[in-house]
Amino acid sequence: MRSLIACATLAASLLLAPLSLASEREDDYINTLTELGYPAPKDAELVHIPPTLDALEQSDMHPELKRVIRRGHDLFTNTQQLRGENVFNNMNCSSCHLGEGRMPFSAPVWPAAVTLPGFRGKNGHVNSLEERIAGCFTFSMNGKPPAYGSDTMLAIAAYHQWLAKGVPMYPEKPIYGRGFPAPERPKALSYARGEKLFADKCSICHGDDGQGLAVRGKTVFPAPWGDHSNNWGAGIVRLQTAAGFIKNNMPLGQPLSLSDQEAWDIAYFMNSQERPQDPRYTGDVKETLEKFGPTFHKHSMYGQKRESDGKLLGDHANTGEKDFLKPDTIRPRTFD
Ligand code: HEC
C-alpha cells in the first residue's frame, strides 16, 4: 500500500486514498492506516470513519440538504472560488486538511462539529463551529471569513457536521487521529539541515523559494511561505504543528517517511521564512509578541531573529494580497 500510494501521481494519490479508506469497515480502515505507519488507536480512543459523498447520494436526506452539503464540500476543496472575497492566498481548506477534511493525522475537521461550542485558548472565549471555521479563514487563508449565517458559512458548517455523522456530541473519549500530532521535539534544531532537506524533498512541488505553483489561477501546489501563504497567526506557524503536519503528511504520498529530527528541522526552516502579518498585529512586533506570546507565539518564530541572517521575523506591515489587516470577526466576546 505504501509503495502503491508513493507511486501514484502527485495530488491524485492523496485524494484517492482516504476515499477508499472511508468506504471500508473499521478494521480495514485501521489496517490501511497502520500499514502506512500511523499508530493504531488506543483502547480509549474514539474512531470515526467520516461518510463519503457516495454515501451522501445514497442517503435519504432531503435533496436540498444534500445539495447544501455538496456545496460545502465544493467550497472546502476549491476554496479559491472565494478568492478576493474571503480568501487572499493560494490555499484551499483541503491544502492542509488532506483527504477533503477526512484524513486522520491531517487535522480531520469533523471533531470541531462535536466539540463546539467550546472554549479556545487562542482567543480566550467560547467559540461556535462557525467561529472556528472563521478562524481558519482569518489566519490560514489570510482572509476575511464569510458572514456568520451566510449561505457560504452555512454550507461549509453543514459539510463539517455531516462528516461527523453518528458521533455523539461532546464525546468523552479522546479522538483518534485528531489534529497534527507532533513527533517528540529533538534536542537541537538545525536551520541549515532544514534548508537542505526542503531543497531535496519539498521544492520539486513547493518551489525553490516556497512559492508553490498556481496554473491559470488554480493552485496545484500551495505556498508554504510568502505572500500567497497563510499569515503569521495561523496554527501551522507553531513549530510543533508544522512538524506534526510534515511528519504525518509530507512529502505528499510518502507520509511518515521523514525522521522526527528531519520533520522538525524542516518545520524550523519553513517557519523561519516571512509571510503576511498576523491580523492581531498591534503595529509593533515586540508588543504583539508580548500580547500573544503566552497563548500562541511562544511556539512560533514570530518576533525572533532568524538564525541564518539575524532578520527579525514578522517585523513588517505586509498583509500579503489583502489590503486590510483585521477582519472584524476576530473581535473578542464577553457573554456579559
Ligand atoms: C495553512 C493550513 C490550513 C488551512 C489552509 C486551513 N486550516 Fe483548518 N486547521 C489548521 C490547523 C493547523 C489546525 C489546528 C490543528 C490542531 O489543533 O492541531 C486547524 C484546525 C481546523 C479545525 C478544527 C479541527 C478540530 O480538531 O477541532 C477546523 C474545523 C478547520 N481547521 C477548518 C478549516 C476550514 C473550513 C478551512 C478553509 C476555510 C481551513 N481549516 C483551512 C490549518 C489549516
Ligand code: HEC
Ligand atoms: C509531490 C508533490 C509534493 C511534495 C514533494 C511535497 N508536497 Fe507539500 N503539498 C503538496 C500538495 C499538493 C499540498 C496540498 C494538498 C492538497 O491540495 O491535496 C501540499 C501541502 C503542504 C503544506 C500545507 C499548505 C502550505 O503550502 O503551507 C505544507 C506546509 C507542505 N505541503 C510542506 C511540504 C514539505 C515540508 C515537503 C517536503 C518534506 C513537502 N510539502 C513535499 C505537494 C507536495
